[in-house]
Amino acid sequence: MSARAAGGGAGFAFLFRPAVLIALFALALAVAVWSGSGYAPTIIARTAILALAAVSLSFLIGQAGLVSFGHAAPLGIGAYAVLIAGEYGVTNALVLFPLGFAAAALWSAATGVIALRTRGVYFIMITLAFAQMLFYVAGSLSAFGGDDGLGIAARATFFGQRFLRTDTDLAVFAIAALGVTLLVLERLSAAPFGLMLRTGRANEEKLASLGLDPFVHRLVALAAAGGIAGIAGVLLANQVEYVSPATMNWHVSGELIVMVVLGGTKRLGGAVLGAVAVMVIDETLGHFTEFWKFGLGLVILGAVLLRGADLTQLIRGTAHG
Amino acid sequence: MAEPASPQAPVLALERLSKSFGALTVTRDVTLDVRPAEVHALIGPNGAGKTSLIAQIAGALAPDAGRILFAGADVTRLGMARRARRGLGRVFQISNVVGAFTSLENVALAAIVAGGRTFRCWRPALSDRAALEQARAMLERVGLADRMATPAAALSHGERRALELAMCLVQEPKLLLLDEPMAGTGRAESERLTALLAGLKGRIPILLVEHDMATVFALADRISVLISGAIAITGTPETVRADAVVRQAYLGDEEAV
């Protein structure tokens, strides 16, 4: 950790740069479109969307030391915002995105007020419990399909214009959102706000002795990360055109953590690489064996062993610099 | 609530403070004050409860009974951060800087907090010129001018104490709580630190917990002796040195004293 947001590192460090990541995504999409593949743009869109959610979680874990095991909740809230608004005839993107962001941020802040009273493993458990609660609540919404979920009325529009007609349109939009998010969160991390989060993570007592209780900073971080996951949820609902409680289930939260851990939390770009890795494993191993999650498990185990210290310290909440 | 603070009113007053960990009483009915511009030394054998007392004053540990008055107001129930904002500066017995940050970054961090600029979201923290200027000046003042770019973890014991002191001083504290600043430092370093503290004497009141008797007798205006959580005696260095009980219980036959 350093007072600067991004650590150095040679070799493949350039891969973690937002500009490089976004350029690679754009290149992949261009190749996919040029080759005429119908499936590839869908995969690219999904990857960018999940990367967006993973990056917001990486900000929480890496900067603030808040290991949320309930990040699927704000993702699901964003998705449900699309479904519910659609049922009431609202499909304007200018409503859906702010709505998804605000609803998810509100949820994260409200649950955060309680969750932030705990540390380490207890924080993990309580965020998980809140998310599972929401999962069951969503399953009980019979007007919106209950456990099975429901198809959305239509993809988001821009004053009647259907600007997300294809998954390629959606991928362009998701990649842009990812780029903007990386830029904003990197600035936030390097700014005094991020410095306070990192110091609070490394040495909370010292920060208090300097006169700062980082509670509000953490709450803002939770709300911001939740809001971004909400945006990812809005995009996800538009891509799948279907919303169900499964989006909020605990294993989605788990997969987001896996993406973050695989890529490392030192730099936000790591979560993007982690998301790509999980998607690639999913798409390759998934075709060969029903038990691909076992393969993924092995990869995760390897990653955790390699970067173990980082995560275990975080979970214990004793990552003293 | 806050009585008008006359120049003679103590900066810090502990009134009948008590604290126990189960059956172990670490603070026993302690009444003590620190006057403006005074260096008040707190000495006592290991385990006497000195660090526990400092922790209660700083707000890290809640007393079972008694009151803590700081700058004329009752702060007994305030949290650590709020006491710090009111001007309580603390240097820990076990160095408590952020090891991965350089000296300059550590002090700049303290300056950003002191300046209330912690919610800035766009410009990089380390482009905060005012904070960096303040940090550089303070590091020069504590003698760390040539160690600014060194990670705090790579500093010597004495240098880390000086760094903590610098982080404290940018907050412009109304009182300094120093817990064994000389612990683990060599002779030359402890002499440098003593000189540094001597430079602060008279300008900032200090409550100094210290084992090193040379430092204590060089700096203290008054000395309190803590034995098993209770104040055995408070007085001028001469009175304390002459006290038979203290000699027997604590100073023993240390000829140097």
Ligand SMILES: Nc1ncnc2c1ncn2[C@@H]1O[C@H](COP(=O)(O)OP(=O)(O)O)[C@@H](O)[C@H]1O
């Ligand atoms: N959190 C705690 N829980 C239980 N006992 C403690 C705790 N903190 C300190 N003590 C005990 O209180 C006594 C006083 O400790 P301390 O205040 O550190 O003394 P000193 O700084 O004078 O050496 C010691 O016996 C120590 O073991």
Ligand SMILES: [Mg+2]
């Ligand atoms: Mg001690």
